[in-house]
Amino acid sequence: MGQMSTVDESAPTVLVTGGTRGIGAGIARGFLRAGARVLVCGRTEPAELPCAAGRTALFTRADIRNPEQAAGTVRRSIDLFHRLDVVVSNAGGSPYAAAATASPRFHAKVIELNLIAPLHIAQAANAVMQDQGSGSIIMVGSVSGARPSPGTAAYGAAKAGLQHLVTSLAIEWGPAVRINCVVPGFVATESVAEQYGDPATVAAVAATVPLRRLATPDDVAQACLFLASPGSSYISGACLTVHGGGEPPAFLSAGVRSKLIEHVLL
Numbered sequence: 459m460g461q462m463s464t465v466d467e468s469a470p471t472v473l474v475t476g477g478t479r480g481i482g483a484g485i486a487r488g489f490l491r492a493g494a495r496v497l498v499c500g501r502t503e504p505a506e507l508p509c510a511a512g513r514t515a516l517f518t519r520a521d522i523r524n525p526e527q528a529a530g531t532v533r534r535s536i537d538l539f540h541r542l543d544v545v546v547s548n549a550g551g552s553p554y555a556a557a558a559t560a561s562p563r564f565h566a567k568v569i570e571l572n573l574i575a576p577l578h579i580a581q582a583a584n585a586v587m588q589d590q591g592s593g594s595i596i597m598v599g600s601v602s603g604a605r606p607s608p609g610t611a612a613y614g615a616a617k618a619g620l621q622h623l624v625t626s627l628a629i630e631w632g633p634a635v636r637i638n639c640v641v642p643g644f645v646a647t648e649s650v651a652e653q654y655g656d657p658a659t660v661a662a663v664a665a666t667v668p669l670r671r672l673a674t675p676d677d678v679a680q681a682c683l684f685l686a687s688p689g690s691s692y693i694s695g696a697c698l699t700v701h702g703g704g705e706p707p708a709f710l711s712a713g714v715r716s717k718l719i720e721h722v723l724l
């Protein structure tokens with residue numbers, strides 16, 4: 459388990475699910491840099507825990523698809539920090555599978571991880587935050603939940619569910635608790651090759667993005683920091699897209715040319 463080099467009892471406290479690698483580790487580092495105390499969870503303890511600004515995140519082992527273990531991560535935060543200011547529900551993902559042939563168990567597991575588990579964590583966090591009188595819960599969604607998601611259909615549906623979930627929970631849990639969703643596009647993590655292919659393919663994907671690059675984990679962290687900050691105190695039930703301008707409509711690559719399109723895009 460990692461140790462924080464300095465313990466500031468007044469520093470905000472943050473739980474990042476799946477904060478052991480990838481985007482979650484970037485989010486954990488972002489909050490550490492901002493001075494927070496951070497707990498991350500995952501099924502496997504990583505060789506190196508996220509660290510920044512001389513602080514290291516703490517780790518608790520949990521499979522968040524198990525409701526008891528999901529709630530246990532929130533209890534662990536309270537045991538360690540005595541309060542919980544921010545939860546970033548980041549753990550998620552899905553292997554590729556054809557919807558026509560994927561097993562019922564596969565579909566159920568994907569929806570459990572990407573929709574049901576974040577709801578369990580949010581429910582446990584809300585109970586603590588209502589008692590405290592404040593808190594910010596941030597779901598990590600995906601553009602796959604906002605457009606078709608072939609190859610990861612159940613994942614896309616679960617991520618779409620997260621975007622809807624925050625709209626309902628914001629109404630049920632305000633004014634003490636704010637809940638929002640960050641919606642990343644393509645993100646370059648250490649698994650970028652696994653997710654998007656070889657460097658040439660990654661470069662080709664980046665070329666389709668209006669800002670001409672993939673997001674970094676820190677881009678997603680910055681959005682989370684904003685949604686956790688007083689600067690977003692009137693924002694709840696919202697989705698903040700972090701996709702570099704988004705994916706151009708497919709019809710534009712079908713050879714459609716009009717004077718207007720040429721004027722605007724070429």
Ligand SMILES: NC(=O)c1ccc[n+]([C@@H]2O[C@H](COP(=O)([O-])OP(=O)(O)OC[C@H]3O[C@@H](n4cnc5c(N)ncnc54)[C@H](OP(=O)(O)O)[C@@H]3O)[C@@H](O)[C@H]2O)c1
Pocket residue numbers: 475476477478479480481482499500501502503520521522523548549550551552571598599600601641642643644645646647649653
């Ligand atoms: N990468 C992208 O381009 C991209 C784009 C849009 C949205 N997103 C979303 O961003 C989030 C992070 O993605 P990523 O690419 O950083 O993923 P990743 O590199 O695969 O990391 C996933 C993290 O979640 C943890 N995790 C997975 N299953 C878990 C479980 N059942 N219980 C507890 N922890 C679990 C993993 O740790 P263990 O394996 O040890 O459990 C790991 O810490 C996901 O919600 C994903 O859907 C990613």
